[in-house]
Amino acid sequence: xxxxxxxxxxxxxxxxxxxxxxxxxxxxxxxxxxxxxxxxxxxxxxxxxxxxxxxxxxxxxxxxxxxxxxxxxxxxxxxxxxxxxxxxxxxxxxxxxxxxxxxxxxxxxxxxxxxxxxxxxxxxxxxxxxxxxxxxxxxxxxxxxxxxxxxxxxxxxxxxxxxxxxxxxxxxxxxxxxxxxxxxxxxxxxxxxxxxxxxxxxxxxxxxxxxxxxxxxxxxxxxxxxxxxxxxxxxxxxxxxxxxxxxxxxxxxxxxxxxxxxxxxxxxxxxxxxxxxxxxxxxxxxxxxxxxxxxxxxxxxxxxxxxxxxxxxxxxxxxxxxxxxxxxxxxxxxxxxxxxxxxxxxxxxxxxxxxxxxxxxxxxxxxxxxxxxxxxxxxxxxxxxxxxxxxxxxxxxxxxxxxxxxxxxxxxxxxxxxxxxxxxxxxxxxxxxxxxxxxxxxxxxxxxxxxxxxxxxxxxxxxxxxxxxxxxxxxxxxxxxxxxxxxxxxxxxxxxxxxxxxxxxxxxxxxxxxxxxxxxx
Ligand SMILES: *[C@@H]1O[C@H](CO)[C@@H](O)[C@H](O)[C@H]1NC(C)=O
Ligand SMILES: *[C@@H]1O[C@H](CO)[C@@H](O)[C@H](O)[C@H]1NC(C)=O
Ligand SMILES: *[C@@H]1O[C@H](CO)[C@@H](O)[C@H](O)[C@H]1NC(C)=O
Ligand SMILES: *[C@@H]1O[C@H](CO)[C@@H](O)[C@H](O)[C@H]1NC(C)=O
Numbered sequence: 001x002x003x004x005x006x007x008x009x010x011x012x013x014x015x016x017x018x019x020x021x022x023x024x025x026x027x028x029x030x031x032x033x034x035x036x037x038x039x040x041x042x043x044x045x046x047x048x049x050x051x052x053x054x055x056x057x058x059x060x061x062x063x064x065x066x067x068x069x070x071x072x073x074x075x076x077x078x079x080x081x082x083x084x085x086x087x088x089x090x091x092x093x094x095x096x097x098x099x100x101x102x103x104x105x106x107x108x109x110x111x112x113x114x115x116x117x118x119x120x121x122x123x124x125x126x127x128x129x130x131x132x133x134x135x136x137x138x139x140x141x142x143x144x145x146x147x148x149x150x151x152x153x154x155x156x157x158x159x160x161x162x163x164x165x166x167x168x169x170x171x172x173x174x175x176x177x178x179x180x181x182x183x184x185x186x187x188x189x190x191x192x193x194x195x196x197x198x199x200x201x202x203x204x205x206x207x208x209x210x211x212x213x214x215x216x217x218x219x220x221x222x223x224x225x226x227x228x229x230x231x232x233x234x235x236x237x238x239x240x241x242x243x244x245x246x247x248x249x250x251x252x253x254x255x256x257x258x259x260x261x262x263x264x265x266x267x268x269x270x271x272x273x274x275x276x277x278x279x280x281x282x283x284x285x286x287x288x289x290x291x292x293x294x295x296x297x298x299x300x301x302x303x304x305x306x307x308x309x310x311x312x313x314x315x316x317x318x319x320x321x322x323x324x325x326x327x328x329x330x331x332x333x334x335x336x337x338x339x340x341x342x343x344x345x346x347x348x349x350x351x352x353x354x355x356x357x358x359x360x361x362x363x364x365x366x367x368x369x370x371x372x373x374x375x376x377x378x379x380x381x382x383x384x385x386x387x388x389x390x391x392x393x394x395x396x397x398x399x400x401x402x403x404x405x406x407x408x409x410x411x412x413x414x415x416x417x418x419x420x421x422x423x424x425x426x427x428x429x430x431x432x433x434x435x436x437x438x439x440x441x442x443x444x445x446x447x448x449x450x451x452x453x454x455x456x457x458x459x460x461x462x463x464x465x466x467x468x469x470x471x472x473x474x475x476x477x478x479x480x481x482x483x484x485x486x487x488x489x490x491x492x493x494x495x496x497x498x499x500x501x502x503x504x505x506x507x508x509x510x511x512x513x514x515x516x517x518x519x520x521x
Contacts (some may be wrong), residue, residue: 209330
């Protein structure tokens, strides 16, 4: 009797950790503070500074780039909760919950022009609707506006091909990373996120207000890669795809939206989310049969930061100043269910933060051609990192290439001879450092510290059977050999030009266009 119940509880625990707006690294963008390390407080503080440039002026090329790659999004045939603009929802928020207490807003006075004039720009505010909003499984009639404009009777255009057409705003940020690299982050908004069925608990993971995104990297105006994100900020991202491997329509990326939870995937079909606790499988359902949401012409453009040198977020002025709002675009969750203590969430969970988060990081995976022979790494330091290092008399940069391979287990030696090495390659695909079945080591190389100039380091290939490059990181070292700081690792995806996807490679030729900055992200 206990066993199935426990597994259900575990199931919902996983569901919740995936669908709820639990704190993740995505949140750091809302604090505007990124310090290098605790002992160097003088350094790399990203402050909110004023944008000298008008929101809509002088950025034609960037706005055109956002439109050039505006994604074609395919909603599921099972979708009931459609996207909307932010304006569509604002009149429905009649109060806010702030640190657990209710603040009433005058009915209907919340607009794009006053959103960021709430105290402290709405920090700690959860904009809230008064109607019941916990569909089990259907929404109450009074809250049917949560289905979005296209979810209303007659609200969707017919495309003439048996599929509906959705036309809604999408919010686009451009992030100029320097050297011709511009990242484009497209954010979708939905009035409602419908959770997943979880046995006796009902539908779990529901929340008002849902933000999801897709991220593109362009180099000198041409697409390079796309990061699809199935659950914002969490561990279940669908990864970085080379542009060549991305499905395109009209030269723009296509994304498939999971029914209810709205994560964006590169392909239709059922996508298993991270296999957690070894046996729990969760699935995002996408298909190529539902309404089409072509966002061309509907991108609302935003500049992210003034320059990659400053790495300071823009204070939005002009029409887009509402983007300074720091609160949540939906209600708080509940905590009064009997299983709350056990799993930390009830059927209703908190709305996620807004889209104006932290976009300075490199893609999930840094892509690099596989090579034979030694690895070569070229990279840059940000202006502030270079300044920080110079002040501390850094003399050398040491590079660690992280290698991995499946760990050899005594009882598996036989398998290898019989040709059944599948447990090893699946261990490789899982890839975690902590995994018992993966062996991890490093090869190193050093070069002189060269400030903001290009650094180049060669290091030996990862040697051994099934060995592959996994990631790399840097250490900042003094003339006496002491290293005073090490960055985090950046994951590497190695490819062969004409082959789809990524391969295991012992060496790479990596030209890292993402400057190393702050915490080394
Ligand atoms: C909410 O609580 C936090 C932590 O106690 C506090 O720092 C913050 O100022 C509070 N916010 C408001 C708007 O009262
Ligand atoms: C709505 O109006 C009231 C009363 O004028 C005001 O106190 C409140 O700040 C307004 N809300 C917003 C978001 O401007
Ligand atoms: C982008 O173009 C500029 C000017 O031609 C060039 O210097 C730069 O190397 C290019 N960027 C990349 C990443 O290739
Ligand atoms: C960077 O910020 C400084 C002041 O903090 C300013 O003088 C400079 O113009 C900024 N650079 C760019 C490219 O925005």
